[in-house]
Amino acid sequence: xxxxxxxxxxxxSYKAVLIAVGWWASQRNQSDLDxxxxxxxxxxxxxxxxxxxxxxxxxxxxxxxxxxxTLGLSVIWVxxxxxxxxxxxxxxxxxxxxxxxxxxxxxxxTDFFIYDLSDFWRVRIALSISVIVLFSFVxxxxxxxxxxxxxxxDTFDMPRTEAILLGALIVLIYTWLxxxxxxxxxxxxxxxxMAAAAILLPLAAWHFIGGFHGFVEGLVAVSxxxxxxxxxxxxxxxxxxxxxxxxxxxLGTYGQPHLIxxxxxxxxxxxxxxxxxxxxxxxxxxxxxxxxxGLAGRIINTELVDSERVFFDVANNVFPGLLAGLITAAVLxxxxxxxxxxxxxxxxxxxxDLKLEQRFPHARLLxxxxxVLAVVxxxxxxxxxxxxxIFARVLFAWVALxxxxxxxxFARLLRWxxxxxxxxxxxxxGFGLAIVLSWLPNTAGDVAERFLPFAIHFxxxxxxxxxx
Numbered sequence: 149x150x151x152x153x154x155x156x157x158x159x160x161s162y163k164a165v166l167i168a169v170g171w172w173a174s175q176r177n178q179s180d181l182d183x184x185x186x187x188x189x190x191x192x193x194x195x196x197x198x199x200x201x202x203x204x205x206x207x208x209x210x211x212x213x214x215x216x217x218t219l220g221l222s223v224i225w226v227x228x229x230x231x232x233x234x235x236x237x238x239x240x241x242x243x244x245x246x247x248x249x250x251x252x253x254x255x256x257x258t259d260f261f262i263y264d265l266s267d268f269w270r271v272r273i274a275l276s277i278s279v280i281v282l283f284s285f286v287x288x289x290x291x292x293x294x295x296x297x298x299x300x301x302d303t304f305d306m307p308r309t310e311a312i313l314l315g316a317l318i319v320l321i322y323t324w325l326x327x328x329x330x331x332x333x334x335x336x337x338x339x340x341x342m343a344a345a346a347i348l349l350p351l352a353a354w355h356f357i358g359g360f361h362g363f364v365e366g367l368v369a370v371s372x373x374x375x376x377x378x379x380x381x382x383x384x385x386x387x388x389x390x391x392x393x394x395x396x397x398x399l400g401t402y403g404q405p406h407l408i409x410x411x412x413x414x415x416x417x418x419x420x421x422x423x424x425x426x427x428x429x430x431x432x433x434x435x436x437x438x439x440x441x442g443l444a445g446r447i448i449n450t451e452l453v454d455s456e457r458v459f460f461d462v463a464n465n466v467f468p469g470l471l472a473g474l475i476t477a478a479v480l481x482x483x484x485x486x487x488x489x490x491x492x493x494x495x496x497x498x499x500x501d502l503k504l505e506q507r508f509p510h511a512r513l514l515x516x517x518x519x520v521l522a523v524v525x526x527x528x529x530x531x532x533x534x535x536x537x538i539f540a541r542v543l544f545a546w547v548a549l550x551x552x553x554x555x556x557x558f559a560r561l562l563r564w565x566x567x568x569x570x571x572x573x574x575x576x577x578g579f580g581l582a583i584v585l586s587w588l589p590n591t592a593g594d595v596a597e598r599f600l601p602f603a604i605h606f607x608x609x610x611x612x613x614x615x616x
Contacts, residue, residue: 153473165337190413194336196426199410200434201339203234203401205487206295207542208438209342209479214456216442220375223442225394227435233398234431238424241402242411244561246420249412256493257405258501260412261556261571269568276572278497280552280579281405282523285490288545289527290534292319292487296480297531298457309532315480316528319487320520343430345475346437349459352466353444366447375446393595397543399602400550402557406493495519543598544586551578551601555609565614574612578605 208230216223248254252263258277262270296315300306306314357366367376374380379387401407414420438459445458448465452458463475498519552575559566566574581601588596 190410190415190419192419192422192426195410195414195419196423197339197343197430198335199407199423200234200427200430201335201342202406202410202490203230203404204342204431204434206292206479207546208434209345209459210295210298210456211542212435213438213442213445213459214454216439217445217452217455217458218442219380220371220443220446221378222375222380222390222394223439224378225391226397227439229395229397229399230401230435231398231428231431232395233401234427236398237401237407237411238420238427241408241557241561242414242420242424243417245408245411245557246414246417254412256412256496256501257408257553257557258497260408261553261560265568269572273568273572273575274501276575277553278501280575281497281549282494284545284548285494285523286527286530287541289487289490289494289523290530291541291545292490293528293531294541300480312528312531315487316524316531319491320524339430343433345479346434348471349463349466349475350437350440350444352471353441353448353462356466357444357447363444363447367443370446370450389595393598396595396598396602397546399554399599400546402554403550403552404546405497405549405553406490408557409493409496491520491523494523498522543594544582547586547598547601548579548582551582551605552576553578554602555606558606559609559613564609566609566612567614570609570612574605574609577608578602581605 212223212226215226245260248260252259254260254263258274261277262273265273293312293316297308297311300311300314301308304311354363357363372381377387378391380390382390411420414423441462442455442458445452445462449458449461452461459479460476463472467475495517499515555578556571556574559571578601581604582597585597585600590597
């Protein structure tokens with residue numbers, strides 16, 4: 149069989165499993181707590197791997213490997229920033245947030261920000277959070293659908309429009325059916341496939357290019373001095389910007405609502421500790437593996453026009469048709485793993501945070517599912533008619549969400565006493581700076597866009613806190 153046939157058979161079988169999981173999970177949805185948080189019964193393996201897959205997906209397998217192909221060794225700071233952000237999230241945020249969620253019966257990230265405020269401020273802050281999340285997620289989900297279109301187009305020579313529509317439909321079906329259980333279980337399956345791909349492909353590429361000596365000699369032969377430099381060939385000042393800009397990717401971790409809810413759904417603290425270890429191992433495997441794939445891709449093919457296809461190019465060169473097809477299927481699964489989680493959070497924003505469930509108390513689950521449909525439609529239109537590079541599109545949404553909510557999350561976990569008006573102002577300050585700085589010319593490592601919005605928001609909250 150040719151590669152396209154192999155991928156088609158693998159995808160049909162695999163997506164049938166996902167839809168079956170969605171149907172099974174739908175039987176467990178008796179309330180909005182079940183649909184949005186899985187009844188707070190998330191175990192360590194599902195929590196750790198589903199968190200990892202939701203945090204990474206297409207931007208890691210396609211975007212990070214593509215950035216390594218283009219930029220070279222300096223991309224290692226992006227990987228280290230992502231890994232460090234994960235450690236802080238699991239070892240500082242998760243324990244405190246899980247306890248607060250259980251104690252106050254919170255369902256969403258928004259609930260955590262507003263549960264102790266007056267009705268006046270609850271409404272205004274919840275509305276602001278909802279607008280920012282939905283705006284950012286439309287672009288984030290669109291990037292996943294765009295990644296699916298790239299994978300389908302490469303494999304089946306399928307028109308881009310049909311590929312995006314097909315990927316969106318599959319995600320819609322199993323998210324619509326099963327809610328949080330379906331999303332978490334399917335993400336765990338997909339995260340396992342991603343980790344397997346991140347082990348097998350680098351090992352095969354390592355063997356293909358001749359091991360350590362082949363890698364070093366080949367990389368030196370095909371790279372510019374800037375690509376071989378950890379500071380992208382810059383001096384002390386600009387080189388520091390490259391390093392800080394890469395590490396600042398981790399700051400976005402703390403404001404991602406589709407990751408935060410994983411902490412709120414954990415069964416107990418023992419599950420959190422085990423999940424943290426599982427997540428750490430997964431992150432190291434996948435992020436280091438994808439940086440290596442991008443660098444090895446330069447040795448294998450120096451004439452790749454679209455750097456974000458280096459993953460597929462390496463797979464097709466180092467694997468026979470069967471394995472190359474299965475690797476492609478793994479990429480498609482990775483793309484789905486982030487889109488479904490974000491769609492579920494979008495549903496919780498529209499139905500729970502904006503209180504539509506209270507207006508229609510007998511149709512809570514229906515409202516959540518209609519919200520998923522609405523976000524899928526808008527994100528699909530963005531993917532079809534406003535194309536952009538996957539890495540850039542995800543980076544914008546990631547930074548914007550992190551700058552808007554990350555500093556406030558830390559402030560509340562640290563029990564800073566901050567007036568609600570200042571909390572609201574801080575949210576819009578971080579989000580607004582992320583948008584403005586994304587429009588300005590790039591700085592070394594994009595440090596202005598990635599670091600300043602979060603840092604300025606955090607400093608603002610620090611100055612506005614009440615001193616005992």
